[in-house]
Amino acid sequence: MVVSGVDHVIVGDVPSYLAVPEGSGPWPGVVVVHDALGMTTDLRNQADWLARNGFLAVAPDLFHHGGRIRCMFQAMRDFTAGQGRTFGDLETVRLALATRDDCTGRVGVIGFCMGGGYALALAVTGRYGASSVNYASADASVLARLGDACPIVASFGGRDRSLRNAAAELEQLLTEAGVADDVKEYPEAGHGFLNDHAPGETPAWAAIAGRYAATAYDEPSAEDARRRILDFFARHLGDATRD
Numbered sequence: 001m002v003v004s005g006v007d008h009v010i011v012g013d014v015p016s017y018l019a020v021p022e023g024s025g026p027w028p029g030v031v032v033v034h035d036a037l038g039m040t041t042d043l044r045n046q047a048d049w050l051a052r053n054g055f056l057a058v059a060p061d062l063f064h065h066g067g068r069i070r071c072m073f074q075a076m077r078d079f080t081a082g083q084g085r086t087f088g089d090l091e092t093v094r095l096a097l098a099t100r101d102d103c104t105g106r107v108g109v110i111g112f113c114m115g116g117g118y119a120l121a122l123a124v125t126g127r128y129g130a131s132s133v134n135y136a137s138a139d140a141s142v143l144a145r146l147g148d149a150c151p152i153v154a155s156f157g158g159r160d161r162s163l164r165n166a167a168a169e170l171e172q173l174l175t176e177a178g179v180a181d182d183v184k185e186y187p188e189a190g191h192g193f194l195n196d197h198a199p200g201e202t203p204a205w206a207a208i209a210g211r212y213a214a215t216a217y218d219e220p221s222a223e224d225a226r227r228r229i230l231d232f233f234a235r236h237l238g239d240a241t242r243d
Contacts, residue, residue: 013092016058017044029055029057030058031093031094032110036072036075087118108131109122119132130152131150132233154182154184155186157221158186158187168185184225186224188220194221
């Protein structure tokens with residue numbers, strides 16, 4: 001399927017990357033939440049992959065307020081507080097996406113690392129039809145509200161020392177809460193195994209931190225996780241064309 005990907009699109013009032021499937025739609029929407037590296041080639045590729053499979057995907061630049069490090073720390077503070085500018089940007093994008101003529105109004109969210117934490121936090125807001133949480137967790141206040149969560153598909157790496165037992169703990173909590181879920185840990189994968197970042201887009205601090213979490217793209221694990229995510233989104237957000 002041909003995808004029309006456009007950078008620097010203003011969605012609501014947030015600069016974003018918009019990936020539109022081929023055809024006239026309407027399609028289910030997905031908000032794609034980046035990791036601490038921000039707007040990267042990999043993030044755009046994630047949005048394109050979703051669009052190739054029939055989802056209208058928007059990846060907002062949550063660091064557009066100026067200065068990646070400053071914005072990254074702001075996003076982390078907002079995440080800890082459960083409110084703030086970052087949540088506001090994400091809600092602006094979700095609402096703008098849901099009300100587009102080429103969107104069915106059903107919107108999911110997918111996030112990676114930092115973005116995965118946001119995807120889990122957003123899952124309990126009642127505003128999303130499904131959430132894809134990738135190698136991330138959330139604080140106790142979010143985990144205590146999982147009974148309010150939308151369906152969640154989550155993926156973790158077994159070699160990721162930063163999230164030991166996170167997959168099993170999340171699956172147990174979702175089961176106890178009665179939430180539809182698909183949680184899987186990949187024994188051969190580490191942190192970030194779905195993100196194929198270009199070396200030039202990975203700063204030194206991220207490379208150093210990544211050694212502890214065994215951060216690396218792992219294609220076999222990523223292929224299986226993508227299949228599960230697409231199946232889950234199609235089931236809970238509506239029909240989509242698969243490549």
